[in-house]
Amino acid sequence: MNIHEHQAKELLKSYGAPVAAGVAIFSADEAEAAAKSLPGPLYVVKSQIHAGGRGKGKFKELGPDAKGGVRLAKTIDDVVAFSKEMLGNTLVTKQTGDAGKQVNRLYIEDGADIARELYTSLLVDRGTGRVSFVVSTEGGMDIEAVAEHTPEKIITVDIDPTAGVTDADVAKIVSALELDGDAKVDAAKLFPILYKAFTDTDMSLLEVNPLIVMTDGHLRVLDAKVSFDNNAAFRHEELKALRDLSEEDAKEIEASKFDLAYVALDGNIGCMVNGAGLAMSTMDIIKLYGAEPANFLDVGGGASKEKVTAAFKIITADPAVKGILVNIFGGIMRCDVIAEGVIAAVKEVGLEVPLVVRLEGTNVKEGKAILDQSGLNVISADDLDDAAQKIVAAVKSAA
Ligand code: ADP
Ligand code: MG
Numbered sequence: 001m002n003i004h005e006h007q008a009k010e011l012l013k014s015y016g017a018p019v020a021a022g023v024a025i026f027s028a029d030e031a032e033a034a035a036k037s038l039p040g041p042l043y044v045v046k047s048q049i050h051a052g053g054r055g056k057g058k059f060k061e062l063g064p065d066a067k068g069g070v071r072l073a074k075t076i077d078d079v080v081a082f083s084k085e086m087l088g089n090t091l092v093t094k095q096t097g098d099a100g101k102q103v104n105r106l107y108i109e110d111g112a113d114i115a116r117e118l119y120t121s122l123l124v125d126r127g128t129g130r131v132s133f134v135v136s137t138e139g140g141m142d143i144e145a146v147a148e149h150t151p152e153k154i155i156t157v158d159i160d161p162t163a164g165v166t167d168a169d170v171a172k173i174v175s176a177l178e179l180d181g182d183a184k185v186d187a188a189k190l191f192p193i194l195y196k197a198f199t200d201t202d203m204s205l206l207e208v209n210p211l212i213v214m215t216d217g218h219l220r221v222l223d224a225k226v227s228f229d230n231n232a233a234f235r236h237e238e239l240k241a242l243r244d245l246s247e248e249d250a251k252e253i254e255a256s257k258f259d260l261a262y263v264a265l266d267g268n269i270g271c272m273v274n275g276a277g278l279a280m281s282t283m284d285i286i287k288l289y290g291a292e293p294a295n296f297l298d299v300g301g302g303a304s305k306e307k308v309t310a311a312f313k314i315i316t317a318d319p320a321v322k323g324i325l326v327n328i329f330g331g332i333m334r335c336d337v338i339a340e341g342v343i344a345a346v347k348e349v350g351l352e353v354p355l356v357v358r359l360e361g362t363n364v365k366e367g368k369a370i371l372d373q374s375g376l377n378v379i380s381a382d383d384l385d386d387a388a389q390k391i392v393a394a395v396k397s398a399a
Pocket of ligand 2: 140
């Protein structure tokens with residue numbers, strides 16, 4: 001789950017991280033009061049969407065010459081004018097894709113006097129199996145470009161989970177970021193705070209870009225991007241309220257209600273598979289035969305008929321789907337349950353695209369019999385290879 005910048009900052013502030021004063025608003029009527037509650041004289045009006053690159057982003061409705069999604073305002077009148085211009089419009093950034101994202105809330109923040117912009121993030125490093133800090137003096141800009149052109153400017157410090165952030169770790173980070181004076185003193189507090197926030201709340205990513213050194217020499221978290229690990233959501237009731245459904249794919253929201261592991265993708269072959277590994281190989285083999293999957297979907301080990309029905313409905317509701325491949329290995333999952341779920345779903349929503357089903361394992365005979373007797377136009381397949389070729393061929397001949 002991703003959250004907005006202002007929510008991430010509030011969370012980090014509760015752990016003691018230095019962030020600016022700011023107010024989130026949902027309508028331009030709130031802009032003046034928000035700005036008046038801040039110290040001034042410099043304000044920043046920041047679009048709150050679940051994507052980065054907002055500063056350099058462009059509003060679809062405002063043309064190429066308009067300012068971006070993060071704007072400095074020198075007066076309260078400017079704050080109000082910018083808020084009116086930005087709210088309700090669509091911001092396109094490097095990370096949103098061409099469709100962009102509608103800006104439904106803004107963060108009005110105290111403007112900082114910036115001396116240096118640095119990069120800091122925390123992530124789970126699968127190589128070392130540890131949480132790592134990734135830091136660079138080249139902050140504020142596109143870190144992917146830094147990684148590509150000057151990888152030596154990115155330094156990784158991984159943290160021993162039994163020791164936490166040690167003085168030696170902080171020293172490495174301080175040296176990598178070339179911090180001295182007050183910034184160095186601040187760093188000794190800030191980096192352990194970031195690590196604690198990350199591990200306490202089960203984040204999968206915390207990116208502070210930029211972390212700034214202000215002209216007064218102190219550090220401040222100027223931007224914050226947080227993703228939480230969904231697998232740990234069950235132990236974080238307190239974070240549920242931070243979810244913003246308007247930022248999420250409607251199909252993924254529906255899937256999450258049924259506890260389905262579902263990720264929407266750009267292709268046109270809908271996949272219903274059990275087991276993440278089988279789902280991945282199904283996607284791979286679809287690609288191998290020259291088509292693209294419309295989704296990743298793992299219905300899980302012991303899915304009920306209701307769950308299978310919900311999954312099938314989510315796939316068929318996607319107008320991009322031109323064919324469906326059901327690929328089930330019945331271990332704990334029974335093939336007859338899958339067959340019943342598919343039929344229940346088709347009865348409710350109809351079936352207008354080719355459907356290839358490959359069933360194997362527990363109760364496979366019963367499953368196949370149920371599908372045969374249903375009168376549905378199911379193309380049956382014997383193995384993964386056969387199934388992928390059949391669905392790709394069916395979609396191509398229908399096109
Ligand atoms: P994004 O990464 O989505 O473009 P940021 O929050 O990083 O958004 O803002 C982009 C740039 O705007 C920052 O690199 C910084 O230069 C400037 N900026 C952002 N917030 C403030 C602020 N409170 N005071 C001064 N400048 C800011
Ligand atoms: Mg940023």
